[in-house]
Structures are given as C-alpha cells and as structure tokens.
Amino acid sequence: MTSRRQFFARIATGSAAIALGRGDSAAGAQQRGAMHDSNIVRDTTNLFAMDQSAARSVRLPPKPNATPLLTSAQRDELEHRLRCQCGCTLDVYTCRTTDFSCQVSPAMHSDVMALVQGGYTAQDIIDAFVSTYGERVLMAPKKSGFNLFAWFTPGVAIVVGGVLIAAWLRRWRNEPPPAGVARIGAPVDATEEELARLDAAVRGDDRE
C-alpha cells in the first residue's frame, strides 16, 4: 500500500514518468534532480516541472570602456554551445526561444548579454560559465584532458577495426581452401543480354 503522502511525493518528483522519448528524459531528469536538490519547488501539478532554481549568477565586472565584441548572431551561436540547466537537455538559445515556461535559460541568456555588453570575448564568456556551473554547462566536452578519450576513442576503434578486417581478409584469402571447396574457373565471355538472362534464371525470375 502507498500512503497519500508517498504518492504525492512520488508524483512531485516525477517517478510516475512517461515511457519513452525526449519527454521521458525531461521528466526523469526532474526526478533525478529532485533526489539531490531539495531546493526544487515541489509542484504536484507538474510532471514535467523543471529545476527552476538551477540558474546561478555568472557576472563579471564590465571592462573599462567596454564595447560589445560579439554580434547578435555570434551571441546566438555562443548560446548554442551552452546547455540550459533546467533539465530540458536543450541549449540555452533553443530553450529560451521555444520554451516560455523555463526560467533558467532566460536567466542564463541575460548573463550572456551582460557579459557581451561588458566587452568579453566568446571564450571569456564560456570560461565564466564553466567556472560557475562546471563543465557540464557545455553542450560537448572540451577537447582536453580525460575528455580526449571521449573524442578520439570512436575514431581509433574504427581505424583499428578497419586494419584488423584488412589483415584478417588477407590472411583468410591466403589460407588454402578446406577440402571440398572447389575453385571456380575463369570468367566466361558473355553479352549483357545473356548475362541478364542468366541473372534472371539464377534468381528464379523465370519461375511462373
């Protein structure tokens, strides 16, 4: 039996989550976040409730005589590289321009705007966000340190696999055939149409 209190607590944290798809991860993220973050508003009306307390202030003093170094297009591009922290799994730009119920991405956006106004470069802004939120604020890991492992392992694995297959094919080809396997003779001379007929015959196309 489940008590009323347990039931609503569970619903609040989204454990009555949905089956599959992005929505699930959003609900699941909420559930998972809720387990660790007691600041979450336990809104029992909202299965997809996001972690609206996730925004942290990322502010730096404006540089003297600051002029913005980024155009709005460059700023949008920058926001595509930062992940909204509400649990939606989207980048800041996409979240703030499509999800009006999220309060985190607009907060992150205003921090980006302030830093742009303060005369900071794209890299400065990225660094400021990383130092506040940690590396998880980036949509893809930096290509340094342990992360190199993430970036290069798939490529290395494919190359190694390719080389192994080539070596294996070579060895396989050079081995003498087991008894009973006949080698097939040289190509015969045939016209296109004869070959097509043969093809059809082999495939059973002529079967009525």
Added chain:
Amino acid sequence: MILIGELSLWVALLMAAWSMTVSYAGGALRRDDLVSSGVRGLYATFAMVLLASIGLWTALLTKDFSLEYVAGHISSTMPRVYIFTAFWSGQAGSMLFWALILSMYGTIAIATSRSRNRELVPWATGTISAILVFFVATTCFKANPFVRLDFLPADGRGMNPQLQNPGMAIHPPNLYLGYVATAIPFAFAIAALFSRRLDAEWLGVVRRWTLLSWFFLTIGIILGMWWAYVELGWGGYWAWDPVENSSFLPWLTNTAFLHSIMIQEKRGMLRKWNVVLVVVSFLLAIFGTFITRSGVIESVHSFAQSPVGPWFATFFFLATGVTIYLVGTRLRDLEAKVELESMVSREAAFLYNNLVLVGIAFAVLWGTVFPILSEWVTGRKITVGPPFFNTVNIPLGLLLLALTGIGPLIAWRRASVSNLKRQFASPALLGVVVAVGLFALGMRAPYVLVSYALCGFVTGTIVQEFYKGVRARQTIHEESLITAFTHLVARNRRRYGGYIVHAGIVMLFAAFAGLAFRTENDVTLKTGEAFDVRDPYGHQWRFISQGVSTSNRPDRDVIAVGLEAFRDGKRVGIITSEKRQYLDTQHNALFTPITEVAIRSTAKLDTYVVLAGVRGNDIAELRVTFNPLVVWVWIGGFIMMIGGLIVMWPQAERRPVQAGYAATIRAARAPAEIPAGV
C-alpha cells in the same frame, strides 16, 4: 478482473520459473517430457501475463483510482484511447508490457519452429523463460502496477498532454515490439551455442525475428522523431538524447546483422561475428530499457535510487557473462567453412559495412555512457551533446551511405575490373553530376556536397539494379514495364525490398543534409507589425501579426498568435501557433503549459513557428525556423517501412530443382558476374 490480473502476475512468475528450469533440464538430459512441459509452461506464462495485462487495462478503463498506477497516469477527463495507452506510459506498466510482448513472441516463435528446430527448442524456450522470469519478477517486486493506495483520490493525475498525441500513442509500443523482438534471436543464438548446433538451422529463425525487430525499431524511431518535431517545439527531430540513442543502438546492430547474415547464408562465413551481433543487439535492447528506466545517465548516483536499476544491471551483466562463456567455449564450432576469394567482393564490402554500422553504434554508445565514465574517473559531470555526436557520426554516416551504394554493385566472391567498370560507371557519373551541379549553384559546405553526391550515386545504383532486372524480365517474358517491375520485386523480395529500404535511407540522408541550411529567427511582433526574412532558397517571406488571442475551453486555456504569411508577395495563409495550459475538472493547472507548433510543410521547406511567449497584451515573442527538406524524413521512413514489409513478406520455398539449376549456372558462370540476390 483486477484481482485476477494481480494474482495472474504472480502465477506467471512461477510458470516462467518452471518453464526455464524444466526446459534447460530437458535440453541437458534430452528428456522430451521435460521439454514439452517447459514449452507448455511458456504458453501458460503468456496466458497469465495476458490475464495480468487485461487486469491492468480493466483497472485503467474502469478508472479504478484506488490503484496507484491508475491514479498516477490517467484522469477521468482523458480520451479513452489515451487511457488505453496509459498501460505503457509508466514504469510499472511498461515492464508488464515488455513481459507481455516477450511471452507472446516466445509463444509464437516456439510454436512455429518446434517441429523444425527440435534440438534448439529446449534451450531457446529456457532462455526466453529466463528473460521472462527477470521481467515478471522485476514487475512483481520492484514496479508492480497493482499496488493500491490507502485512500481513494477523487480523480487521477492524468497524462501529460504532450503525450496525448497519436504519435506518442504508437511510438512506445513500436519501440518495445522492436526491443523485445531481439530477445528471440538471442534465445536461439544461446540455444545454438548450448546445443552446439551452429549450422544454418538457426539462421532462418534468427533472421526472421531480427527483421521484425528492425522493422518495429524503424517505425518506432521515426515516429519518435515525428513526435519530437511536432509536439516538443524545439525545432528539430533528433537531439542525441540518451533515450533516443538507446533506441538507435539495437537498430544499428540489427542492420549490421541483416547484412552479414547474407554472407553466412551464401558463403558460410562470419559465423562467430553473427552470433556476436545477435547477442549484442539483445544486450543493447536491455541496455536501452535500462537507460530509459534507471536514470543512470543523468547521474551515477541516481542509479542506486532507481527501483529497477540494480536489477537491470545484474541481469545485463549476467547475460553478458553467460554469452561470453558460451561463445568462448564454442569457438571451434564457429569456424568458417570456406575461404575468401577476393578483397574486392561483396563479402569484403559487407564486412566494411558491418564495421561502419558497429562503429557508429560504438560511437553512440560511447558518447551516451561517457558522462558516467567521466564522473566516475574525474568526479566531474560533463555533457556529451549533439555537437559531439554530429562531429563523430557525420563522417561515419557518409561512409555508410557510400557503402550502401557500393555493396550491391560488387559481385560475390570476386569482382573483375570489367564488372566494376560496368556497374559503377552510371551511378558514379550521377553522383559527380549532382556534386558539380550543386557546386555550380553555389553550395560550398563540403559535408553537404559529399552527402548529396553520395545520395546521387546510391540512387543511381538502385535505379540501375531495378532497370537491369526489369529489362531482363521484359526480354525473357515479354512483359509490360509494370508487370515486369511487379514480378521482379515479388519474386526477389529480399533483394528488391532491400533496395527500397536503401532508397528510404537516401531520402533520410538528403533530409539530414538539408538541415545544414536551416535558419532560425527570433521575432517580437506587436499586432499589425510585419517581419521580413529570406528563406534558405532565397524566397522573401513576410509575416504580419494578427494579434494575440486567448480562449478558454473546458479542458484548457489557450493563448494563440496568428501570422499572415506571404511568400514573394503572394499570400500563403494564416499560420497559428498556440500555448496551451491544460486544466483538470476543478480548473487547476495540469502540467506545464505546452506549445502547439505551427508547421507549414512543403516538399522543399518546413516553416516552423513557435510562440515562445507573450508580453503585455499583444506582443508575441516568436521563433520562426525554416527547416529544409524535413518532410523527406517522414517519407524516407515510410519507404523504409514499405521496403521492410516487402522483405519480410513470406515467400514460398524455392523448388529444389530450381536450386540445382541455379547452382549449375553459377558454377558455369564467371565468378565476377554473379550479382546474386540480396
């Protein structure tokens, strides 16, 4: 009925355990009575799980809110169809759904192959039952949908309105049907390893079920993309989310298997590799369910708190361990029986196709689990998002697309230079023409150019194959074009169905490449204000705000903005995007407000308008996105489904005399010139 359902679930657990025990014992002791009992136990498990499922459906449809699952997933105002689909919308229900499909599949697979695969049946039945024991036990002990509340709520929680969508009603069951179908080839692979019957006997069963799994996964994935695109409103259809990735993984290994199995059928090679692919597909399906259910990706710490996480992990490692042991002890039985004749042969091309497919699967898996690894090793949480997956997978995807064209053109065994020249000339020319044409039109992005060139090349290969086949039939049988085409496909379903799937893949790639030209615009419009913008094709668009309107319906409050759209000065129509707040019977807000995206689709371009928010009374904040070629994702998916159906459609066995005749012709003919059936 609900009580009967609840009791049936426990009986199902006992039945599955019985079936597993006596089937394995019957296989080991070669006792037919035990084997029969095990098979009947499996059938009984299916009956019991079905009863349990009917019990849950009854509870849902009669709105028995005393059950926690019912109260947590439906409400009295929900449409009946979504009350029905609420069965699989939560953890407990979806576990029961897994068990239901698996017991049904198991029953069908064993009933249809009992007479043909006598040696394999006991082990396969035992393995299917063992998997059932796991799923039913997890349902009973950790995620029981029949748990009761100690109070009776007036109404249930309802289902998130975003899930009340036809796509979402059929997307999860399709994925489950695909996931679960991997269990049958797995069971037969385990059976073949146990009984050391590693000849071609199990290939037929395994191929059919893998194809079924592939088919449902394809539909499930495409429907999931469609749902995300029309319902979630962020403007795309694939975000490399862990849950999406986990459905893609078994699809990739299934696809690899469906190609490499042809090599085993035709040439007796790759026996070890095929067993590995079958097993990996199943493990990835379990992994997918585990990822979806345990929350492990978000944080390693949440894993222990998920009720089913540790159960899944144990099962996953147990299944992996058993398989590694079995394959390891039976390596000798898996030796290839023939030798490879040439590096330039279809066998070799398929090996590389397998490498790329499995490579992509590895890259996706790697990216999906890397955050856990990173947190575990360095203690830092990181995000591995779309930029990573795109960087790694785009080149691999293009390589795969190239192989899609190359594979069918190279002859089995050994391709001669003349064969290569004749087969490749026209398709390669078409690829080059496409690339040059697009370059002349001003397209410069290298990946996109390569992508369209390869699309041209692969299309060329497919058309050429159909053309040759149809011509041959026309010459031999003097058939009309349509008849020749129909007969060609009908009599070579695997081969030409496969080409149709390839055609669908080409459309998907063309659509993916189109997204490189997508443009996004943030717009704030007052009533009567206009926004002018150029689409990626250079057409001039004008959107004029018709104002913000609000309306109240019994179940929802709606804020809408209408835009009058003009393209190159010509009126296109009114595009309306909405925000909806769903309400319960007491008019309390249910869930967060959701977006109703406005999508205007044409073959060339989707105009995708999202109402992001409203300021004051009449200032609408909008995002206007131009997404080129998106409609080809859905068409391509549909074509793949049709191709899959053609391949799966049962075909009468060939007459033996035909096989003998074919063998004679094959032997007499040049090895290079046999573009044998796919």
